């Protein structure tokens with residue numbers, strides 16, 4: 575299985591993206607007070623419409639989504655799916671000024687991207703996100719290397735959590751992502767039966783990104799989109 579992941583900069587695509595949203599999405603976008611967060615929402619929802627359109631062979635405006643939170647059962651959040659083909663897995667992530675999207679031709683996928691300058695101090699969060707072995711490894715690194723190691727760890731864990739659909743409900747300290755595949759350290763509820771393969775994605779300087787898939791992809795291509803209309807599957 576070969577896999578393509580698309581990266582979109584909000585700056586170059588937000589105007590085009592805004593024209594693709596449903597009335598409900600446009601109303602939600604208007605409620606954001608922070609411009610950066612609003613632009614990420616607008617581009618994320620538009621690129622999901624374009625991907626659905628390309629995969630399903632329908633107009634972007636006809637794409638409908640289903641979400642289902644595995645924690646609370648709410649249908650307003652959780653892993654998104656195309657209602658017309660719910661077996662088809664895709665994942666989206668956004669941070670800073672970039673949106674990342676990809677789909678799995680077969681199997682499952684999770685993506686995560688983080689801007690390296692994010693304000694939350696992941697180093698301080700280490701006891702809550704790293705397994706004991708990961709915590710020891712990062713703790714032994716020179717201080718100037720710890721921040722990027724934490725970002726790498728976090729994006730890999732979030733990619734796994736988005737593949738399973740559990741999001742932050744997955745106990746991050748109970749599984750490890752240091753290897754080529756994620757491994758549960760003891761029993762983890764709803765842990766996937768199949769191996770979950772991990773890759774770090776070279777997206778852009780200033781960002782850390784990871785891909786989780788099951789099964790392993792042979793090739794992964796990261797493609798930068800300057801226009802959403804150029805998304806072809």
Ligand SMILES: CC(C)(COP(=O)(O)OP(=O)(O)OC[C@H]1O[C@@H](n2cnc3c(N)ncnc32)[C@H](O)[C@@H]1OP(=O)(O)O)[C@@H](O)C(=O)NCCC(=O)NCCS
Pocket residue numbers: 614615618619643644645646651652653654665666667668669685686687732735736737738739740741742743
């Ligand atoms: C899923 C989650 C890990 C995403 O983290 P994040 O770094 O903030 O966001 P990202 O930019 O990486 O990803 C956002 C995208 O992930 C997708 N997503 C949301 N929940 C998801 C889940 N459970 N599994 C997979 N993908 C999910 C959405 O498509 C979302 O983009 P969109 O809203 O623009 O469509 C995190 O938001 C989460 O777990 N949220 C749940 C919070 C919660 O528990 N709320 C209470 C519920 S009862």
